[in-house]
Amino acid sequence: MSKPVAQNARLSVAPMMDWTDRHCRYLHRLLSRETLLYTEMVTAPALVRGRAMHLLSHSPEEHPVALQLGGSDPAELAEAAQMGEAAGYDEINLNVGCPSDRVQSGCFGAVLMERPGLVADCVRAMHDAVRIDVTVKCRIGVDDQDPEKVLPEFLRRMVDAGCERVAIHARKAWLQGLSPKENRDIPPLDYPLVMRMKEQFRDLHVSVNGGITSLAQAKSFLDAGLDGVMIGRAAYYDPAGVLCTADREIFGTGQDSLPENAVRAMIPYIDAHLADGGRLHQVTRHMLGLFSGRPGARMWRRTLSEQAHRPGAGSDLLEEALGFVTPLAEDRHAV
Known part of the structure; x- marks a missing residue:
């Protein structure tokens, strides 16, 4: 892929509610010029129905920066994606991974893993509405789903809908019985499954997410054949450790930052x-x-x-x- 933002996706900082706001992203950009940054999840209804345009505010210095949307109505998501493109974002990402009760009640986030056809409709509507990349962040499955069966079918539908990049959180999400915090730690990670998805979908840009704590670990995934690595909490709690040498070590450009x-x-x-x-x-x-x-x-x-x-x-x-x-x-x- 030749799109610049896809190259930046070799390393990205995950969208994290209450954390990756515009102030956080401005700081992270000072540490790395290349790493792709993501907003907190912004719900499509808040933009389309609530006209909460302040949620799209960001600094020009943040680029490359992607807007993550939450929602499940194709037309509404398409309109929200157009609003994000008009605001200057480089990518629109659909949240199919958040397990919180509030998100489930709105019929978006990880619960959508159970409705791949609807997700495909949403992706297709957004893809047709904007000129920038439309991507998906998902889980390997939810609850009693068999990820070996569910994830390949899910990705096939995403590709057919026009999605060229996915970030896969390598854990199941348990929608009943576990808190959002527990969903970040308790379900076992299945990195080999994500690797197999890259082997099966060779033209799809696949990033791995979940439990990655260092650039050395990120490099091992890239060396093994994945296209990108998305780091969450480690990039927030130790931003210098993750980002200060990323431009040189991951992208082969620029100098280390202090x-x-x-x-x-x-x-x-x-x-x-x-x-x-x-x-x-x-x-x-x-x-x-x-x-x-x-x-x-x-x-x-x-x-x-x-x-x-x-x-x-x-x-x-x-x-x-x-x-x-x-x-x-x-x-x-x-x-």
Whole structure:
């Protein structure tokens, strides 16, 4: 595939509710110029019926960035996809993986694994409505489904509907009896099944998601023949560890980045956010893990956690917190 955004999908940061908002994505983009970023899930009804256009807000610097939609009405999703394209997003992704009760009640997310024909109708409607890529993020199955039978048929329908890229969370989702948090940990991962899907659907861009914690692990999947790797919680809790060397190690472009530089580059962004009436903690909550494993990381986290919520807190707090972090050169020579 020659589309630039497909190349960026060699590594992506997963869409995560309450986490991958525009402030998080701006930070992640400072750490990696190449990695594909995803929004939190935005429901099609919120855009089409609620006209909640603020949910599409993002910074030009975030590109390449994809909009994840939730929904199950083909016409509504097509209209929402057009709204996302008009807002400037590089890709529209359909959520067929979220197991929460709220999502199930709206008949979207992982429950749609039980209705592949409807998902195909949704994908086809979106594909026909926009010029940018329409992709799907799914599970390997739900509840008592047999993934060996369900997943190939699901992917065949997606391909027939015009989908060229999928991200497969390599766990089943249990819609009854497990919480969304438990659904991230308890069902066993089945990476070999995802590998077999790539072998079976050679023209389909397949990314693996679920339980991946490092770039070394990501590279092993790419070396084994997968087209992409999507990392979720590890990219959020240790963004520097996942993203600072990604451009060189995964994409073979650019130089490594430093979290210190990202902090200083965030200051004008934060100042603009505060000038618009925002609060400091809305941004800094995404920055707590920047120095994970570094001397001074605990004081960095503590300073931001305890003080960013205070009325009048400003970007000068970042410089104060940064003063507790041992510079990298000193860190390398530390015993």
